Amino acid sequence: MSDAGTRSYTVRLELVDEPGELLGALEPIADSGGNLLSIFHERGNVTPRGRIPVEVDLEATEAQFETIVDALRSSGVNVIRAGTERYSEELTVVLVGHLVETDLSDSLQRFRECGGVSVADLSLSAPAGTEAPSSARLRLVASEGRSSKALSAVREVAAEKGLRVVEPLTEGSA
Amino acid sequence: MNVAVLGAGAVGTSVVELAGEYGHDVVAVADSSSAAVDDDGLDAAAILEAKRSGGAVGDAAPEAAFDAAYDVLVEATPTTLGDAEPGFSHVRRALEADRHVVLANKGPVAERYEDVRALEADSAGTVLFEAAVGGAIPVLSTIADLNGQVTAARGVLNGTANFVLSRMAAEGLGYEHVLAEAKDLGVAEADPSFDVEGTDAALKCVILANVLYQETYTLEDAEVEGIADLPGSALELAAEDGRTIRLVGEVSDGRVRVGPRLVPENGTLAVSGTLNIVQLETTHAGRLNISGRGAGGPETASAVLADIGRLPPAGRN
Numbered sequence: 001m002s003d004a005g006t007r008s009y010t011v012r013l014e015l016v017d018e019p020g021e022l023l024g025a026l027e028p029i030a031d032s033g034g035n036l037l038s039i040f041h042e043r044g045n046v047t048p049r050g051r052i053p054v055e056v057d058l059e060a061t062e063a064q065f066e067t068i069v070d071a072l073r074s075s076g077v078n079v080i081r082a083g084t085e086r087y088s089e090e091l092t093v094v095l096v097g098h099l100v101e102t103d104l105s106d107s108l109q110r111f112r113e114c115g116g117v118s119v120a121d122l123s124l125s126a127p128a129g130t131e132a133p134s135s136a137r138l139r140l141v142a143s144e145g146r147s148s149k150a151l152s153a154v155r156e157v158a159a160e161k162g163l164r165v166v167e168p169l170t171e172g173s174a
Numbered sequence: 175m176n177v178a179v180l181g182a183g184a185v186g187t188s189v190v191e192l193a194g195e196y197g198h199d200v201v202a203v204a205d206s207s208s209a210a211v212d213d214d215g216l217d218a219a220a221i222l223e224a225k226r227s228g229g230a231v232g233d234a235a236p237e238a239a240f241d242a243a244y245d246v247l248v249e250a251t252p253t254t255l256g257d258a259e260p261g262f263s264h265v266r267r268a269l270e271a272d273r274h275v276v277l278a279n280k281g282p283v284a285e286r287y288e289d290v291r292a293l294e295a296d297s298a299g300t301v302l303f304e305a306a307v308g309g310a311i312p313v314l315s316t317i318a319d320l321n322g323q324v325t326a327a328r329g330v331l332n333g334t335a336n337f338v339l340s341r342m343a344a345e346g347l348g349y350e351h352v353l354a355e356a357k358d359l360g361v362a363e364a365d366p367s368f369d370v371e372g373t374d375a376a377l378k379c380v381i382l383a384n385v386l387y388q389e390t391y392t393l394e395d396a397e398v399e400g401i402a403d404l405p406g407s408a409l410e411l412a413a414e415d416g417r418t419i420r421l422v423g424e425v426s427d428g429r430v431r432v433g434p435r436l437v438p439e440n441g442t443l444a445v446s447g448t449l450n451i452v453q454l455e456t457t458h459a460g461r462l463n464i465s466g467r468g469a470g471g472p473e474t475a476s477a478v479l480a481d482i483g484r485l486p487p488a489g490r491n
Contacts, residue, residue, distance in 0.1 A: 092415060092436060094408050123414065125407035133403075137411035164399070166408060166419055166434045169328070169443070 005061045008037060011069070014051040014078040022054065028071035034060035048105065051078070073115070080118065087118065087141035091150055095136045097163035099124065104136070107157050114153040116143035175274075175482060176213075178202035178239050180264050181250035182221075182231050185278045185305070188475035189248050190218050196479045202242035206251075209234040213243040240267055246274040246482055253280040253377065255393060262286055265293065265301070272298035276481040278305040278474055284377040288390040300485055305477035307331070307378045309468040312477070313452050315484065316464065317385055324386060326426035326455040331378045333448030333468045334362045334369035335401050335421040339434075340446040343409045343418050349402070361448055371400035372421060376432045379423035383430045391430060399433035412436055418444050426455075 015021045022041065029036055037057040047053055060068060072079050099107070108119050120141045126134035142150045151167065158165045177198050179186050182205035193200050199215035210216055210224075210232025225231055247268035251261050258281030265282050268275045270293070277283060282290050283303050294301045304314045308331060317324050330336050334356060341352045353370070356362035368374050376396040383391040401421050412419050420443055422435040437443045442463050445451045450468030455461055467473040 092417070094411055094419070094436060096405060096408050123411055125411050127405075127407055133405050135405055135407040135411050137415060139415075164404075164434075166404075166412070166436055168436045169422060169424070 006035075006059050007062070008057060008059050009065050011056045011058065011072070012080040013054045013056065013072065014047055014049075014080055015054055017046075017050070017052050024075065025054070025072065025077045026056070028068050028075065029056070029058055029060075032060070032064050032067045032071065034058045034064055034068050053080070080112075087120075088144045089142045089147040090120070091140045091142065091147045092168055093138050093140070093151070093154055094166040095138060095154075095158060095163050096166065097133050097158075097161070098130075099134050099136050099163065100126065100130055102161040102163065107161065107163075108138075110157050111138075111140060111150060111153050114146075114149050116146035117141070117150040117153070175199075175245040175485070176201045176215075176243055177246055177248055177482065178204075178242050178244035178268075179248045179250060180204050180239060181248075181252070181279070182225055183250065183252070184471035185474045185478065186248070186250040187222055187225055188471035189250065189478050190216070190221055192472065192475050192479060194218060196483065198479070198482060201244050202239040203231050204236040204239040205231050206236060208232050209236045209239045211238050211242045240271070244268075244273060246276055246485060248276050248278070248478055248482075249282070250278040250478070253284075253374075255281065255285060255373075258282045258285045262289070265290060269293040269297035269299050269301070274299045274482075274485045275301045276305070276478050276485075277301070277303040278478055280306045280374075280377045280381060283384065284380045285392050287381075287384040287392075302481040302484060303381070304481045305474045307381050308450050308452055308464075309333075309466070309470065310473035310476050311450060311452060311464050311466040311468065312480070313382070313454075313464065314385060315480070316454065316462070317382075320454070320456055320459070323456045323458060324454045325457060326424075327379075327382045327386065327452060328422060328424040328426070328443075329452035330375075330420050330443060330445055330450050331423050331452070331468060332369050332372075332375040332421055333450060334366060335372070335375065336445065336450070337361050337448045338370065339401060339404075339409070339419055339421065340444075342404075342406055343413060344446070346406060346410070348406050349404055367402075370402045372398045372432045373400075375421055375423045376430070379425050379430045379432055382423075382425045383428075386425060387428060396430040396432060398431075401434050404434060413439065420444060 040055040042053045118141050121139035123137045140150050175198050177200050202211045208230035261279040262282045265275050307313045338352050376398040380391045417436045418439045419434050420437050423432040451465035
């Protein structure tokens with residue numbers, strides 16, 4: 001960490017492949033006083049939804065960084081991962097049911113959409129093929145105070161799709 | 175004290191068998207079809223023998239038990255939901271006659287807690303129900319001793335469900351296979367739905383909530399999910415991550431929830447077999463863990479007899 005509480009962050013974005021998109025995405029960084037260190041534009045690597053992942057390294061104070069991420073999100077840029085240090089909370093759940101038939105990738109996308117939440121790890125086990133219920137272990141990471149929101153999103157999607165949720169115990173218990 | 179026992183199942187007969195060791199006399203025993211009454215004290219061995227050989231407990235009508243010279247009524251009839259009958263009426267009759275009541279039956283204190291407390295307030299008798307939560311484990315007396323310090327409770331409160339989950343995890347066997355095994359071993363009843371659907375654990379949590387919050391909760395206020403048909407793959411995925419799954423009941427922040435939960439594989443809550451465990455969160459004493467046998471005739475009877483020992487001197491005139 002350098003002076004005045006500045007530290008470096010890595011932000012992973014998903015951009016629509018259109019002219020001006022990248023520039024638009026970088027503006028909030030400069031506007032908020034962040035220092036751009038590097039940009040890795042993975043043009044050859046398209047996400048399942050046809051977007052282009054971009055990894056941006058920058059230096060900023062914590063307050064500046066918050067502003068940057070908020071500005072990116074409000075301008076419609078999809079922020080996939082905003083510096084690992086932002087994800088201070090972790091949540092593991094096991095989902096049981098017809099996971100594949102109920103569109104697993106849609107489920108995952110909806111968990112991410114609740115903001116400040118990312119799917120860090122997924123293990124799927126479907127020993128009996130698609131006939132019997134399958135199980136998935138899901139590790140979600142969330143920024144501070146967001147894990148209960150993430151759990152609510154999981155419950156909501158599961159209720160809608162008829163999935164069972166094996167939740168972790170409430171915080172502080174073991 | 176003179177004890178009248180209603181219900182001659184595993185718990186009721188164990189109370190009859192062990193009461194003498196605790197210095198009590200059993201003056202009446204009744205099941206749903208008959209009763210044995212003797213104000214000078216019944217012969218426990220003869221009652222147990224009659225019950226074992228499939229006969230009636232006695233030659234009097236079940237009603238006759240209430241006419242005995244009892245100080246405390248032990249309510250050990252099967253737990254029923256909703257109006258909690260006939261257990262609730264038994265409790266009422268005893269309290270209206272100013273006698274003490276000790277419950278092993280969860281129904282009246284889970285479904286009609288307010289009614290039971292109202293009857294108790296108008297009676298010289300006292301109601302205790304340690305045996306209704308966690309069998310042999312002294313949960314409610316610990317909570318009472320802590321004098322309002324307990325802020326939350328959670329635990330594994332159903333031995334059948336815990337047996338199924340721990341066997342599935344340890345042996346990699348399927349749900350149906352382990353459940354069949356549990357039935358063979360007498361760990362699960364022929365109709366295990368009460369246990370595997372989470373109802374039994376939920377009733378115990380509702381009772382805990384009633385005691386902790388001094389309010390009236392019923393089964394309807396609990397969010398309940400069971401473990402029936404949980405695939406083995408769920409337990410395998412949990413194990414890969416150093417965790418396992420237990421049917422856990424939680425009472426905190428005014429909520430009652432029961433469901434399968436991920437717990438650390440070697441953590442405190444991951445008791446194995448038919449064991450139960452209760453964790454109490456306290457204001458000044460941190461966390462307390464108490465584990466032990468949550469079911470069984472002599473085990474549960476020991477909690478009933480401990481309650482009898484806690485009662486104030488006889489309410490009977």
